[in-house]
Amino acid sequence: MKKRALLVIDMQNDFLGAEAPLNCEGGLAIIPKVQQAIANARIAQIPIVHVYQEHRIDGSDFGRELERSKPHCIVGSKGAEFVNGIDVLEEDYLLLKKRFSSFFHTELDLLLRGLKVEELVLCGIATDGCVRATAVDAHQLGYYFKLIKNGTAGAIEASHQDSIAYLCRLQKDVLLEVDDLLP
Numbered sequence: 001m002k003k004r005a006l007l008v009i010d011m012q013n014d015f016l017g018a019e020a021p022l023n024c025e026g027g028l029a030i031i032p033k034v035q036q037a038i039a040n041a042r043i044a045q046i047p048i049v050h051v052y053q054e055h056r057i058d059g060s061d062f063g064r065e066l067e068r069s070k071p072h073c074i075v076g077s078k079g080a081e082f083v084n085g086i087d088v089l090e091e092d093y094l095l096l097k098k099r100f101s102s103f104f105h106t107e108l109d110l111l112l113r114g115l116k117v118e119e120l121v122l123c124g125i126a127t128d129g130c131v132r133a134t135a136v137d138a139h140q141l142g143y144y145f146k147l148i149k150n151g152t153a154g155a156i157e158a159s160h161q162d163s164i165a166y167l168c169r170l171q172k173d174v175l176l177e178v179d180d181l182l183p
Contacts, residue, residue: 002118002144006041006181007102008034009051009124009131011086014072014079016125021070021079024126025160027153031085033178034123037148038086040181047115049093051102051124051134054080061098100133109141119144121176123151128159135167146176 011034014020016027041048053073055061062071073080082088095108102108112120120138122131122145131152138145147167154160168174 003116004119004121004181005047005049005112005115005117006037006121006123007049007051007134008038008086009102009122009134010053010126011050011083011124012052012073012079013081013083014077016083021072022126022155024153024155025157027125030123030151030153031083033148033151035085036178037121037123037151037181040178041121042089044181044183046121046181047093047117048089049095049102049108049111050082050086050088051095051097051108051130052080052082053097055098063099065099097130100130101137102130102134103137103141104133112143117143119146121146121148121181123148125152126154126160127152128154128156128163132163132167136170139170145171145174147174148178149175151178 015022015024017023038048054075055073057074059066059071095106097106120143122135135145
């Protein structure tokens, strides 16, 4: 079996819940599946990388994103915090990103190669944004990727489904049951 890492992407308050500026449809419903993926990864001793966004108060690091999105995940804000129930342990890895892809101008590739990871298991927010961009870049960099079935949500349900369909064409056997993480 290929060496795996679990990427938990953007499970932050500003993406989950009716009051969130960038609420993802069905986002709250995936929390139990993401929690189970984290628990199973810990049992299987799979490295866990919590990917998160934080942006400067002045918005100078958003790039073009603010043309279509509201400000979100501002450093020090409640919205930038991980949603309740997503616990980060000392042995987990934290990865700050400023763009959709978890690879873009981050140390993720270096970390994964250091851990000798070949396959990424993705869960979190948003299937039609950050999850998709991360999966595509993983593919371009030579990694295999899987999505936890019912463990991602998109900004819009239709584009969430379209993104899953696209990613299932990019690589084979993309959807993974959460219990498939167990040894």
